Amino acid sequence: MRKVLGISALLLVVCVITAIASPNFLSGYNLENLVRRTALFGIISIGVAFVIVTGGIDLSIGSVVCLVGCGLPWLLATHGWSIPGAVAFVAVLSLAIGLFHGLLITKLKLPPFVVTLCGLLLYRGIARGFTNDQTVGFGAEFKTLRLLATGKIGIPFIPGFSIPAPWIFLIVVAIVAAVFLNRTIYGRYLLALGRNEEAARYSGINTDRMVILAYIISSALAGLGGLLFVLDVNSAQPVDFGNFYELYAIAAAVLGGCSLRGGEGTIVGVIVGAALMQVLRNMITLVTNRNNIEFAIIGAVILLGVIADELVKRFAARRRALAQGG
Amino acid sequence: MRKVLGISALLLVVCVITAIASPNFLSGYNLENLVRRTALFGIISIGVAFVIVTGGIDLSIGSVVCLVGCGLPWLLATHGWSIPGAVAFVAVLSLAIGLFHGLLITKLKLPPFVVTLCGLLLYRGIARGFTNDQTVGFGAEFKTLRLLATGKIGIPFIPGFSIPAPWIFLIVVAIVAAVFLNRTIYGRYLLALGRNEEAARYSGINTDRMVILAYIISSALAGLGGLLFVLDVNSAQPVDFGNFYELYAIAAAVLGGCSLRGGEGTIVGVIVGAALMQVLRNMITLVTNRNNIEFAIIGAVILLGVIADELVKRFAARRRALAQGG
């Protein structure tokens, strides 16, 4: 909880500053946009959080987003598949990718970094191959399907703000993920093996199966993210769609309190982390006149955030120790 | 050594296949190009290998390449600094970045992934800021300085092939690095702390100082790489210069036998790893007519390589065990 507190405080500070600097920050339209973007990135970040909890890493997320994001319109618009068929296909594909990663990592004991780095290169390459580097998109069709990402649900008492549909996905994913991680035995197994794989194995836990599951969750949510991303923007270019998203997802998870050494993570924290990144980018476009230093600012804020967090933690520890010693 | 054997075999196989498929592969001109590219990527890969040996990671390499690569022509051509002044400045800058990373990681105990991810965002952002997103370059000037990257040293008895100057840099860096890692007490300290930081500290090793040193080496070599890259291509665009190079560097190091868990690494292996990536890319352009599936092929070859390596290892172990048991 303490970890979530720090990052939440940072998010709050950034929001307050932006709201003061730009009166439009709190407009319904902007909040809707922010909520939708946070939802999209939050979903893929939750996925990678599961892998991080096991002490692994998934660098292939951006490429899975690309593969699904390009694959779906390619199947639907270019090849005329039915909607259920195409969606089922990309879903199975995402699951299969996770399974593939998990098997290589557990059965062949290959390092996750290497396996998923190859995935990063491979899946985007495949997407570029089958689309022949052409942009794929839905054009003016598939409006109903696209409601999954573009739809909004009005709230009776707040005029001007409706809940974007991806937020519903995020909430469902987050609740299921949080319950899974904290209240079920499988979540506990993940936490245990993330810290001490041997101890978990000696306790009779099938650690391989759990690790595979984590990679499947990660790829599946990356696939869901890719689907929602492409439904939202309506088209995808295989060369850059989802580029660097793995880094944003990992950054959100780590900001939200996941330890890359494994064994630690909270779902709420991950969502707050994802929101922070989106608010920062939003702030830069709303408040400043130049967006080319956007990444510099994000980097600096995250860095200052974790430094401040660490210093506060130390200060508190010293205070406690003094209180005790005195 | 065994690890280097596997990757060297893979490199050999790829070279033989390419040489058969394309008669021009073995031309002096092509070999020169390959050697130069391998040298450039090899230098940054050796840098990151030191960080990986300590069990850390450096994601900021591509951005340091960008910062130095844009900073040098900006200082020289745009602002008219003297050559010694500008080179000294970017050198000090690279060292300072490494020091900064090292201090945050050791003194504040921040995770290397987070620190260097922020670096990745920050330094490119800074380069974009000061250049204002303008391409910077040397134009037709600074030919002498550029010889550092474009110069060639003829070999008497092989006509048509001269040694590209970056290769000299690589050889010097590699020899110093290999001696440092394997022959000095500091190299031993790095290997020891990479495996068990606590035990190393209990043994009287100033682990913090060694870790800081590793990050300084990494940033310094990334800076050297950035300098040579920009001298070679003559211009740099801050948005994309050095993009993803950290991943190539890490991939080369890991292919070359560095374990991401720390404590393992050979310099020769890293160079072979860097060469493999370059030969693969070269092969794709020489042999096929489409280079948009280049990354898919690199990913697939690396993956197959590590899988084959693992299987061979297992097979050998089983053979040994059987021989012994019988």
Place this chain on the structure above:
Amino acid sequence: KPTPDSAPASGNTGGKKKIAFVSNGVASFWTIAAAGVKAAGEKAGVDAETLMPVEGITDQKRIIEDLLTRGIHGIAVSPIDPVNQTELLNQVSRRTKLITHDSDAPNSERVLYIGMDNYKAGRLCGDLVREALPNGGSVMLFIGRLEQDNAKRRRQGVIDAILGRPSNPSNFDPPSQVIEGNGFKILGTLTDQFDRAKGKANAEDTLAKYPDVNCMVGLFAYNPPLMIEALSQANKLGKVKVVAFDEDDATLDGIQNGTVHGTVVQNPYLYGYKSVEILAELAKGNNSVVPADKFIDIPARQIRKDTVTEFWADLKVKTAPTK
């Protein structure tokens, strides 16, 4: 019809009108345009700014949304994927004045399009190739990316002109195919995803694979300088013809000293300048600036040795930092 959105339709009242110019990526080309944006903004007395998305279409969408949030009186966009972005553009046009530049979205409700025809410009470039190689020969094409609409059309124009095909912008030759005809052999099209080291490697690998290649054509601004680098390091400057696109300093320098046959330049400065000028008028409610065909043509030009000095001098004046 969707429910009316609640975005602030215009920004803070009172101050200057706000105009935004959104590119399709980050490049020197766009920094020249930004100079035009700035100049026109000062002249028209509006707040004009240039925004460049880094991460493709998702990022462009985000920037446009955020601009709408901020409140904007006019926006000029170079759509990355015109067909699929029509809906987004229509949403924008309902909230503010929208024009397209550089790359058009003809099916959208944009007020007008400022730019040139990339296919035509490509053909101009192809003509330069035929000039450089009057007896035909082998040609390799270099380009950053192929999936952008303008890139595709530009490349097709080059190919069609070289092969002497009649004008048909809807042609498409796959990049991996060797195309022969009209005495020419087009060896292929290599992309680099804006990685300069890779772009240079592409040129080098071409020289290794086809030591007798006759002409290299660089279709994105940074390609020709990289080709020149590779050629000069291979001691083949002048032996292989170079035909360029856009106005990088190294390209212009090459034309001056004869190593580059010629280049086709667009006029990004005018894209920026005109966009802001027209949006400023539109924001005031003056619709008379819109031509009947909703197209303001800023034609591409061929620059050869004879015209390069004048062109370069003019360019330097326009992009000189204003104090």
Place this chain on the structure above:
Amino acid sequence: MTASLLEAQQLSKSFPGVRALKGVSLRLGASEVLAVIGENGAGKSTLMKILAGVQQPDSGQLRFEGQVVHLRNVQDAQQRGIALIHQELNLADNLDVAANIYLGRERRRFGLIDTAHLCRDASRHLQAVGLDVNPSTRVSTLSIGQQQLVEIAKALSVQAKVLIMDEPTSSLSSTESENLFRVIRDLRSRGVSIVYISHRLGEVKALADRVTVLRDGENAGELDRHEIRHDSMVRMMVGRDLSQFYAHQPHPPGDSALEVSQLRTSAHPKQELSFQVRAGEIVGVAGLVGAGRTEMLETVFGVRPARGGSIRVAGQLLRPQSPLDAIQAGLALVPEDRKKQGVILQMAVRDNISLASLRRDQHSGFLNRQREQELSSEMIQSLQIKTPNPDQFAQFLSGGNQQKVVLGKWLALRPKVLLLDEPTRGIDVGAKQEIYRLMEKLSRDGVAILFVSSELEEILGLSDRTIVMHEGRITGELARPELSEEAVLHLATNTQAIATT
């Protein structure tokens, strides 16, 4: 003789370069405590791992309740009622105590973990082993000894028919050990069979119904209840007689080598620690688990910052900021947790031994390979470290031999003051004797030795003087004439301090 419950027949197991078991057999009856003893590396742990399904034998078979069984993994063994407490700690220290105890066997309600129930059940088992912590405490905040008790509680909670304990008392002091023995006897009376491994032969004598002895991966013999004597066990293990117990010969100490006054540690900042060790003196430190002994040594050695007070080495004031400072002043510390702080598992034995002396032996920064080689051969020989060659990774050595490697690393430094934290933890009798002899020799050479031990026998036999700690402070100092088991236990448990010196 009871009918056999678990039987191992002709088990063999090889690792690369080592044949750990060569046709070992073992028989365990119902309701019996079978002790398995042997030197370090004899193959005890390997045998136990096979019995518990952690590893699979290359050949041979297992019978359980008369049936031939193949234990493919831990679940197989657990389902049959076989539980193992590993020699090395195996806890997920990011989870709480209750979660660790029931890991893999969580009670569920509506598919979700029933945390309240788990905690209630866990506290029952914690009580049984005498560990007084809240079940929802994170394991990472517990000391090693406490963690060991958690492991024991975890094994108890399995409700096993066969409970295998691989050196469960190696980091427990006598009080906790006594507690454990009570639990073991209680289990036996309820029909549970126990395999018990220990290098503390006194415990074996007190507990075992029968003893199986292993030597070099083979059966060396068996002892029935009435045959279990110290000398008979040692003879079977080592293959020859060893003198009963090494008795320390006090000799006149020299000048003050280590003087600590009013030292305050970060774990117990309110307590001030003052004591002195003189050159050639061996001072033991006794106390219960969590008494703050490790803290004290680590603070002196510069691992943890001191909160106050002063440390003098040979009269020179020392303010250690890091172990390096302490080492340069002539201190050495053999740490308590060898896996974490002592040995570097994926590094050659030779490199482990030379690690701390590299700085001293360097040729202006370069390694002195020859000296490294000499040092490691010397230590391998004098400490009788069982390794195929100096290039072997430490991880493939048995626990006891790893401990000797750590000792070797510090002896190679030739310190003036040697701090030892449970130096004989997990070491076999033969090696223990070697270490005692070594300590004796070092002290004759004028080295000051301060050693923490939870083995009372060791304290009584070796120390010139004994410091006893309780809850972070020194409750008393006993000179050799006053030294007795009762006196130490009194000070270690009683909070009323007896006036010091």
